[in-house]
Amino acid sequence: MSANISTYLDRILAGLPATLWATVGGIALTVVLSFLAGTALLSPRLPVRALSRVYVEGFRGSSEVVQLFFFAVAVPIFFGVAIGATAQGLLLIGILVLGLNHGAYGAEIVRGAVQSVPKGQLEAAVALNLTPRQRLWRVVLPQAVVEMLPSFNTLFIQLVKATALLSFIAVPEIFKKADELRAVPEFSRELGVIYLLELVIYLLIAVAVTVIMRWLEKVAARRAGRTPSNRRRPVGAVL
Amino acid sequence: MRKWRWDRFFEAFPYIWDGLRVTIEFTVLGSLVAYLLGLIFAIVRGLRIPVVDQLLWAFIEFVRGTPLLVQIFVLYWIVRPDLLGGLEVETQRFIVGVTALGVHYACYTSEVYRAGIEAVPAAQWEAATALSLPRRRVWTDVILPQAIPRVLPALGNYTIAMFKEVPLLSAIVVLDMVYQVKTVYAGSAGGAGPEAWFAVGLTFLALSYPCSILVRKVQRRVGVL
Numbered sequence A: 001m002s003a004n005i006s007t008y009l010d011r012i013l014a015g016l017p018a019t020l021w022a023t024v025g026g027i028a029l030t031v032v033l034s035f036l037a038g039t040a041l042l043s044p045r046l047p048v049r050a051l052s053r054v055y056v057e058g059f060r061g062s063s064e065v066v067q068l069f070f071f072a073v074a075v076p077i078f079f080g081v082a083i084g085a086t087a088q089g090l091l092l093i094g095i096l097v098l099g100l101n102h103g104a105y106g107a108e109i110v111r112g113a114v115q116s117v118p119k120g121q122l123e124a125a126v127a128l129n130l131t132p133r134q135r136l137w138r139v140v141l142p143q144a145v146v147e148m149l150p151s152f153n154t155l156f157i158q159l160v161k162a163t164a165l166l167s168f169i170a171v172p173e174i175f176k177k178a179d180e181l182r183a184v185p186e187f188s189r190e191l192g193v194i195y196l197l198e199l200v201i202y203l204l205i206a207v208a209v210t211v212i213m214r215w216l217e218k219v220a221a222r223r224a225g226r227t228p229s230n231r232r233r234p235v236g237a238v239l
Numbered sequence B: 001m002r003k004w005r006w007d008r009f010f011e012a013f014p015y016i017w018d019g020l021r022v023t024i025e026f027t028v029l030g031s032l033v034a035y036l037l038g039l040i041f042a043i044v045r046g047l048r049i050p051v052v053d054q055l056l057w058a059f060i061e062f063v064r065g066t067p068l069l070v071q072i073f074v075l076y077w078i079v080r081p082d083l084l085g086g087l088e089v090e091t092q093r094f095i096v097g098v099t100a101l102g103v104h105y106a107c108y109t110s111e112v113y114r115a116g117i118e119a120v121p122a123a124q125w126e127a128a129t130a131l132s133l134p135r136r137r138v139w140t141d142v143i144l145p146q147a148i149p150r151v152l153p154a155l156g157n158y159t160i161a162m163f164k165e166v167p168l169l170s171a172i173v174v175l176d177m178v179y180q181v182k183t184v185y186a187g188s189a190g191g192a193g194p195e196a197w198f199a200v201g202l203t204f205l206a207l208s209y210p211c212s213i214l215v216r217k218v219q220r221r222v223g224v225l
Helices: A005-013 A016-040 A046-061 A064-078 A087-116 A119-127 A132-169 A174-181 A191-223 B006-011 B013-046 B052-065 B068-083 B089-118 B122-130 B135-172 B177-188 B194-222
Strands: none
Touching: A005 A174, A005 A191, A016 A046, A016 A087, A016 A132, A016 A174, A016 A191, A046 A087, A046 B194, A064 A087, A064 A132, A064 B135, A064 B177, A064 B194, A087 A132, A119 A132, A132 A174, A132 A191, A132 B068, A174 A191, A174 B068, A191 B052, A191 B068, B006 B013, B006 B194, B013 B052, B013 B089, B013 B135, B013 B177, B013 B194, B052 B089, B068 B089, B068 B135, B089 B135, B122 B135, B135 B177, B135 B194, B177 B194
8 A cells, every 4th residue: 555545534524524424414414304295205194295396306306416406596696695605605505405305305215104004093083082193193103204214325325425515615624635636746657546435424324314313213213113024135045 | 685686596507518428328228237137136136156155145235235336335435446547537437437337236136027926827837838949949939028018217316326327337437417517617607506506417317208108108008026
């Protein structure tokens, strides 16, 4: 390998806080928006359904990079604040876009999971005279969440990978930091090492997300009174 | 709050138009690579050759777990100078772009194919064996004709996803929609404001949304996977 490896690691890790903030903030906003828009998609009122449909299709149908540029340019102008002037402001815009974009995908996950709860469960809850709120919180959601978690795991990993896009709007995250190293002629000959370090860091974050999500799956399954499914690879014995 | 100017919104379209052809070109070619390479990955993994199987699995997981943007840069700054140094710079960018998109999505489509192949009933394999068809014909005449129609909608979804990820190639100076608006347009008219970006976003939406409705329709017809 190379003698400069600790220098590279230092420089790249200087971007780690921004990447982690983007990941955590993005995931938090994604979860909130997913549940809001996902339940709105199931609303009996048409305007509510229509509004969330527009949000979901708008963000899923256009490109994330374009959304990023749009918000980076539009937010400072519309709100009359120089939010893009500082690294924190840019990071905030980045989190906003990550959350809005992935929240639109998450909304469909929530909708699908809520719809997959057997109808008998809801009928039983009605028969037991539970209030609509109790039905949602005590019967539907605990079962729906178990269904949602594996899909959310995939979505969050997409989000981790998407944090690299924030380099487009100059957020000092790990990819931006590594890219800055390219400008130094002495380092640019060892780009292989630099990018490899980078890829490994992304992989580690993705693995960490998966570990947490698997744990949550177990907890949620237990709380819903199910034994966690052990996900074996499907065996195609004949192949 | 600044006023929204529709004239600036419409000014962006000539630039978008210039980039759109490039964006679609990369989507189509990238998809073809992803479809073919994904099928090859799936079949090779289906053969269960020791070591090769594990290596391919590790490669697929690695590619799926790391950002496409970083992969594009790896190809562009590390692989390209050695392998493509002699070619014209335009061609180099073209090859890097198509390869990056194609290989990235091949890792996703290979899993789709795998699921499709595994969904073919075991009796079909047994029947093929009973007829003592040669191995190659089992694949080409029995298994793939049943597996591929079922996975087509899922492949379509990946094409739509790829279409929306082509803008990443603007980072290596591919003249797609985003590059046009970000650089060419910003340099000529009074800069690319939110109106221009809104126009690009709408263009993506106008193309990808009808496609995803179509994919959903086909999906319903051939049965979901």
